[in-house]
Amino acid sequence: MIRIEDLSVAFDGPEVVKNVSLEIRDGEILGVVGESGCGKSVTALTLMGLVAESARVTSGRIYFDDTLLLEAGRPRDKALYRRFQGDEMSMVFQEPMTSLNPTQRAGKQVDEVLRLHTRLDAAERRKKVLETFEAVGLKDAETVYASYPHQLSGGMRQRVMIAMAVILHPRLLVADEPTTALDVTVQNQIVSLLQKINRQQNNAMLFITHDLNLARRLCQRIAVMKDGCVVEQGETEQIFRHPEQDYTRRLLEAVPSRMKRRKSPYVPAEEQALSDPVVQVRDLSVYYQDGGNSLFGKKRRHCVVKDVNFEIYPGESLGLVGESGCGKTTLSRAVLGINRDIEGQVLHSTLRPQMIFQDPYSSLNPARTVGWQLQEPLRAQGATAVGGAMTRADMEAAACDMLRRVGMDERYFYRRPAQLSGGQRQRVSIAQALITHPGFIIADEPVSALDVTIQAQIMELMQRLRREMKLSFLFISHDINVVYQMCDRIMVMKEGRIIETGETEEIFDSPKEEYTKELLASARNNVQ
Amino acid sequence: MKTLSPAKKWNKYFTAGLVMTGAAVFLGLLGLFWTPYSTTAMSAAERFAAPSWRHLFGTDNFGRDIFSRVMQGMGTTIVISTLVVLFSGAAGILLGALTGYFGGVLDEAVMRVTDAVNGFPSILLALVFISILGNGRQNLILSLGIVFVPSYVRIVRGEYLRLRDADYIKRARLMGVGRFRILFVHILPNILPVFGVSVMIGLNNAILAESGMSYLGIGVQAPDASLGNMLSDAQGYLQAAPWYALAPGMVIVWIVLGFSLFSEGIRRRVE
Numbered sequence: 076m077i078r079i080e081d082l083s084v085a086f087d088g089p090e091v092v093k094n095v096s097l098e099i100r101d102g103e104i105l106g107v108v109g110e111s112g113c114g115k116s117v118t119a120l121t122l123m124g125l126v127a128e129s130a131r132v133t134s135g136r137i138y139f140d141d142t143l144l145l146e147a148g149r150p151r152d153k154a155l156y157r158r159f160q161g162d163e164m165s166m167v168f169q170e171p172m173t174s175l176n177p178t179q180r181a182g183k184q185v186d187e188v189l190r191l192h193t194r195l196d197a198a199e200r201r202k203k204v205l206e207t208f209e210a211v212g213l214k215d216a217e218t219v220y221a222s223y224p225h226q227l228s229g230g231m232r233q234r235v236m237i238a239m240a241v242i243l244h245p246r247l248l249v250a251d252e253p254t255t256a257l258d259v260t261v262q263n264q265i266v267s268l269l270q271k272i273n274r275q276q277n278n279a280m281l282f283i284t285h286d287l288n289l290a291r292r293l294c295q296r297i298a299v300m301k302d303g304c305v306v307e308q309g310e311t312e313q314i315f316r317h318p319e320q321d322y323t324r325r326l327l328e329a330v331p332s333r334m335k336r337r338k339s340p341y342v343p344a345e346e347q348a349l350s351d352p353v354v355q356v357r358d359l360s361v362y363y364q365d366g367g368n369s370l371f372g373k374k375r376r377h378c379v380v381k382d383v384n385f386e387i388y389p390g391e392s393l394g395l396v397g398e399s400g401c402g403k404t405t406l407s408r409a410v411l412g413i414n415r416d417i418e419g420q421v422l423h424s425t426l427r428p429q430m431i432f433q434d435p436y437s438s439l440n441p442a443r444t445v446g447w448q449l450q451e452p453l454r455a456q457g458a459t460a461v462g463g464a465m466t467r468a469d470m471e472a473a474a475c476d477m478l479r480r481v482g483m484d485e486r487y488f489y490r491r492p493a494q495l496s497g498g499q500r501q502r503v504s505i506a507q508a509l510i511t512h513p514g515f516i517i518a519d520e521p522v523s524a525l526d527v528t529i530q531a532q533i534m535e536l537m538q539r540l541r542r543e544m545k546l547s548f549l550f551i552s553h554d555i556n557v558v559y560q561m562c563d564r565i566m567v568m569k570e571g572r573i574i575e576t577g578e579t580e581e582i583f584d585s586p587k588e589e590y591t592k593e594l595l596a597s598a599r600n601n602v603q
Numbered sequence: 604m605k606t607l608s609p610a611k612k613w614n615k616y617f618t619a620g621l622v623m624t625g626a627a628v629f630l631g632l633l634g635l636f637w638t639p640y641s642t643t644a645m646s647a648a649e650r651f652a653a654p655s656w657r658h659l660f661g662t663d664n665f666g667r668d669i670f671s672r673v674m675q676g677m678g679t680t681i682v683i684s685t686l687v688v689l690f691s692g693a694a695g696i697l698l699g700a701l702t703g704y705f706g707g708v709l710d711e712a713v714m715r716v717t718d719a720v721n722g723f724p725s726i727l728l729a730l731v732f733i734s735i736l737g738n739g740r741q742n743l744i745l746s747l748g749i750v751f752v753p754s755y756v757r758i759v760r761g762e763y764l765r766l767r768d769a770d771y772i773k774r775a776r777l778m779g780v781g782r783f784r785i786l787f788v789h790i791l792p793n794i795l796p797v798f799g800v801s802v803m804i805g806l807n808n809a810i811l812a813e814s815g816m817s818y819l820g821i822g823v824q825a826p827d828a829s830l831g832n833m834l835s836d837a838q839g840y841l842q843a844a845p846w847y848a849l850a851p852g853m854v855i856v857w858i859v860l861g862f863s864l865f866s867e868g869i870r871r872r873v874e
Contacts, residue, residue: 411777430777438770442792452778507774 076101076279077122077247082135083147084114084121090133092117093303099247104273104280106294106311108287108326110526111497114303115283119249121145122281123166124156139163139247161192164247165240167233169255174236175224181235182208182220185242192243207238212268230261234268241272248272249281254289258398259553263597266293285526287330291315299323329531330556351424352386353515353547354410359383359419361402361409376416379405381571383419387515392541392548394562394579396555396594402571403551407517410549423515429508433520435500439492445503446488449474452511473510480543481506481536498529502536509540517549522557534561555594559583567591617868623861627854631681634674642667642675643826651844660850663833664840669850672828677854679829683744683822684809690748692802695755700786702756703763710760717753725750726815733821743822747812751805758801762794796873803866807859814855830855 077099084092092114099105107115120126122137124145136146139159145151168174176184182204189200201220208216211234224232233253240248250269254262270293273280284290290297291311298308299322307320318324361380380402387393397403408414410421411428429452432438440448450470457465465473475485481502492500501521508516521537522530534557540546552558558565558579565582567575567590575588586592640658646666654661660669702710720728732746766772767790775789816822817831825832830851837848 413773413776427777427779430774432770432774434770438774440771440775440789440793442795443789451775451780455775455778455780455784504774507778511778 076140077281078138079118079122080135080137082118082121082137083133084117084126085131085133086127086129091303092121094134095300095303095305096135097298097305097308099279099281101246101279102273102277103296104282104294106282106284106290106297107300108284108290108297109300110285110326110528113300115300116251118300119166119251119281119283123164123249124151124153124160125166161188161245162243163245164249165243165245166249166251167236167240167253169252175232177224179223180220181222181224181227181232185235185239188239188242203242204238207242208235211235211238211241211272212264213238228261229257230264233257233261233265237265237268237272241276241278244276245278247279247281249283251283252285253282255284255286259555259597260398260593262289269293287315287327287527299326325528329527350389352388353424354428354549355386355420355422356383356410357420357422359406359409359417359421361405361414362416362418363405364416379571380409383573385566385573385576387547387549389514389547390541390545391564392550392562394558394565395549395551395568396553396558396565397568399553401568403568404519406568407519407549407551411517427511427513428515428517429511429513431501431504431508431516431518431521433523435497435504435524436492438504439500439507441492444489444491445478445495446471446474448503449477449507449510452507456511477506477510478503480509480540482532496529497525498532501525501529501533505533505536505540509544509546512544514545515547515549517551519551520553521550523552523554530557537561567594614868614871616864616871620861620863620865620868623857624865627677627858627861628681630674631677631679633678634671634676635678635682638668638671638674640668640671642672642828651840651847653844654846661844661846663836663844663847669833669847672833673830673850673854676823676828676830676833676851677858679823679827680810680813680817680831681858683740683747683813684806686744687747687751687809687813688802688805690744691751691805692755692798694748694752695759696791696798698752699756699759699761700763700791703760704767704782704786704790713756714760717756720750720753726812729812729816730819730821733816738821738824740823743813743816747809747816750812751809754805755798755801759794759798762797763790766790766793800866800870800873803862803869807862807866810855810858810862 077097079095079097082092082095083090095114095118097105097107097118107118109115117126117130121130121132122144132145132147134147137144142155142159144155144159175181182201185204185207186200189195189203193200195203205216205220208219213219213231213234219227219231219235224235227235233256237253248269253269254265257265266289269280269282272278282290282294294311296309297311297314298305299314299320300306301322307314307318307323314323315327318327359380360378360382363377363379383406385393395403395406405414407430409417411430412421439445443451450473453465453470453473475488478484478487483499483502483506487495487499487503492503495503505521518537522533525533537548538561541548548561550558550561552561562579565577565579566573567582567588569590575582575586575591582591583595586595644667646662649658649662649666650664652658652662652666658668658670660673663669663672698713702713729746729750732749733742736742736746763786772785772789775785780789813822813829814831814834817829818835820832820835822831823829825836833851834848837844837851840847
């Protein structure tokens with residue numbers, strides 16, 4: 076149905092998509108997988124005719140059935156595209172918040188699609204929109220119709236987006252990372268929905284994702300992209316069972332999953348129990364104040380975390396899992412002592428716990444060099460040290476040493492964050508957190524923003540450092556599989572409470588709470 | 604990762620602005636120490652001489668060389684405006700950093716005061732300050748400086764508000780970095796690009812304001828030359844010697860246009 080032949084696209088500089096040839100058959104779901112920057116989104120946007128004006132198609136052509144949509148060296152035919160966009164092909168984007176207009180009611184926005192493409196009158200359109208809302212699993216369709224995007228949850232917004240995309244029954248649906256911004260459980264529902272739509276409407280789908288497990292579940296065929304090229308393409312199971320290319324193999328190996336043997340804890344349990352815990356949390360409740368920003372605003376106090384008890388022993392890694400908004404981050408901030416409005420106790424045996432954040436792009440100061448940032452904790456420590464500060468040379472040596480330990484070298488000492496990749500930045504963040512030998516680290520989704528291969532490297536690095544430096548971790552993540560690989564024990568959090576705690580194996584093999592089972596089920600679904 | 608293409612790094616705005624500003628600053632600063640003719644020497648024989656190779660911009664009602672006086676006036680204006688911007692910029696950084704980062708009562712108080720200051724036309728307010736403080740260059744700098752502070756406070760405060768919750772600042776706090784070090788060593792370098800552009804725009808406003816004040820006779824006093832008081836002197840002779848008013852007027856336009864292009868060029872480079 077769709078034929079992309081030998082497509083190359085370039086912006087200002089070199090080509091970002093190189094000689095890509097893809098074919099999508101009627102009713103088929105084709106997955107395009109690859110790491111960020113591999114050109115998968117640009118390919119899709121070019122297909123849809125939505126790529127930025129500054130992009131140049133340097134070779135190839137795109138056919139829809141027998142219509143030539145795009146050819147290199149010919150200007151984009153906007154009128155032709157307008158005939159296909161919406162009616163024949165439509166797109167679902169990653170970020171449901173920014174893809175909807177925040178000032179218009181959800182129903183109106185979907186209605187507009189019908190108004191532009193059909194001759195139905197207002198009442199018929201409204202009926203059709205409500206029907207579609209129900210079809211995409213929005214239970215209270217009337218309410219959703221009258222809601223503004225900010226009144227809907229992320230999952231509901233994505234459903235509205237999907238409703239908008241499928242309401243005209245297009246023959247091709249392009250979905251660009253449609254579940255990446257969502258929680259695991261919601262992710263699962265959206266994937267099932269896409270599957271259902273595919274079966275019912277029998278339309279073809281181009282599914283773009285960096286998540287291989289997801290692609291495996293959903294797609295009949297898969298194309299693996301790297302640096303703008305399609306390196307491998309074939310039936311899904313064929314690719315997963317017998318990958319032909321090295322790159323595909325590496326990509327598959329990097330995916331954290333239960334299939335892989337977990338390494339045993341680095342510090343034996345008996346030894347852990349003998350020593351005193353590095354952190355003890357007793358009956359901790361954390362409150363959050365609203366409306367404190369304006370001078371006369373009335374302050375309201377919410378309880379975000381309720382009666383939490385746990386301890387972490389030296390060398391132990393404790394996982395904290397739960398959906399977004401369940402209080403994970405608030406709890407971690409309270410443990411660090413940033414959040415002061417608490418009841419209960421937090422006892423530390425180490426001096427200053429440090430933290431590693433999710434977003435590698437905002438956790439380093441863009442104005443300072445790597446070396447400067449690595450020395451800053453030492454300078455800060457020196458300012459309060461009793462025995463006098465370290466000398467300049469000592470600090471520089473310590474920074475270089477730490478840089479090597481996280482797998483980088485002195486060449487990076489004078490670089491600024493803008494000159495580093497995401498993985499390298501996360502390494503520097505880790506180095507910065509560890510340079511004062513804190514003993515206890517809170518890692519808040521430290522690998523969630525990274526590509527799978529980088530993710531695997533960073534996890535490996537954290538495990539190695541944990542062993543070398545006898546570190547304890549509080550490891551926060553929504554990704555059960557990551558937690559499974561990283562942690563000795565797991566706490567499950569729901570709505571501000573810890574509902575279940577136990578050894579990793581125990582939680583995975585015999586979860587007690589319904590919620591834990593649900594969480595595990597959606598994670599397993601992703602695997603197989 | 605951002606890579607600037609050469610075209611963006613070196614744009615025409617920047618080049619044109621640099622040339623115009625450079626010429627003005629060079630001639631102006633030179634004019635403070637050396638001018639082709641004395642700026643105060645009068646000559647009855649050469650009253651209202653039209654522009655010629657001897658007197659590039661002609662002479663005024665006392666037979667003084669207008670080119671020399673424009674040079675000196677330019678220098679005076681540039682120095683005063685620079686000092687005004689330095690004063691208000693420094694105060695703006697200090698107040699903006701404290702209010703943006705800490706918030707609370709101090710923030711409310713300072714923001715309401717800046718609202719009040721913004722409520723009046725800036726020249727009018729500067730006039731009020733001058734009449735309280737008295738005439739003179741220092742007082743001119745001080746009063747214009749005070750009037751310009753609020754705009755910087757707002758810009759700096761906004762940037763601090765934006766950056767105070769950045770992950771790298773949170774981490775700096777966790778490391779135990781002191782508050783003032785966070786304010787001025789961690790955050791400040793990150794706002795300099797934005798601040799730099801607003802300083803350039805502020806410099807323009809200061810030049811116009813200084814000229815306006817001197818025109819009204821409250822800034823630089825005769826017999827010292829300034830672009831503003833030359834304009835006001837020339838007013839009576841628009842018919843007899845149009846070049847008298849034209850010279851300082853064109854120079855003001857030249858400087859302001861130069862700085863505008865320069866700051867626009869910088870802004871494009873930064874973004």
